[in-house]
Amino acid sequence: MTRQAYDRTPPQQRSRAVTDIYSTDSDEQALTAGFVAGDEAALEAAYARWSPLVYTIALRSLADVTDAEDVTQKTFVGAWQGRRGFDASRSRLPAWLVGIAKNTIADTHEARARLRRLEAELAASIAVHDEAAPTVDIADRLAIADEISLLEPDAQRVIRLAFFDDLTHSEISDRLGIPLGTVKSHIRRSLHRMRTRLEVTHAAPRS
Incomplete structure (x- = not known):
């Protein structure tokens, strides 16, 4: 897993530039296939493209920057580790990531309580x-x-x-x-x- 993809810099400040064949306007299907196949360039591209969305959802729910950053990190770590369980016929990758984020947010609220x-x-x-x-x-x-x-x-x-x-x-x-x-x-x-x-x-x- 790339260090660049998982440093603690807030997602909204992170560079959107990615490497190799994946760019921010690349085909989502190709990016998804690369992600599921374990291509770290696809992971980096997915993080650059969708981490701001995950971060925003987490921040709105948790109202804490550090917790939102943690949720964003955990979401992508969890997605990367569980990528073999992703079914592209049932969900798009960003929707799947949001689902993982919502579960992680719920866990954070439970942990707080x-x-x-x-x-x-x-x-x-x-x-x-x-x-x-x-x-x-x-x-x-x-x-x-x-x-x-x-x-x-x-x-x-x-x-x-x-x-x-x-x-x-x-x-x-x-x-x-x-x-x-x-x-x-x-x-x-x-x-x-x-x-x-x-x-x-x-x-x-x-x-």
Whole structure:
């Protein structure tokens, strides 16, 4: 897969020039045949021709430039990897790409919702210690535990006591013998790091 086709430059700024036999006004049938056959020049041409469309659809739905760029990249990666499943008798290549993009956009919205729920559950479990605190289901608890295991040792101890043992910040400070401000700092930084990783982990596209 060509590096030029998949760099992170926003599609609307990318050059429309392509190489070899494919140009922006070339026959769509020939370009499609080349794409399905695995010709990287056809991939580059398809990206130059239709990535702005995919990007625009993604941006309108997600209202975030980075997410729109990610959807565009994932759409073409997914199409390239799954090109043998494309049936030209049932759909045109651009329509097929848009379909993949819509699935990827839906996955991104689902990932956002799941991330918000995980964050809320984690934050509530750390900050709230009463009967009104939300119940974390086993799947989410495992996901959070996995993310906690990636933290540095001191932060792991603090977060585990807060999340699994339901200790307050002051109780954690007493238990570990560290300043209260250090406990709060560990929790704040850890939540930020976990959010960053969860955004990546739970944003995988459908095949």
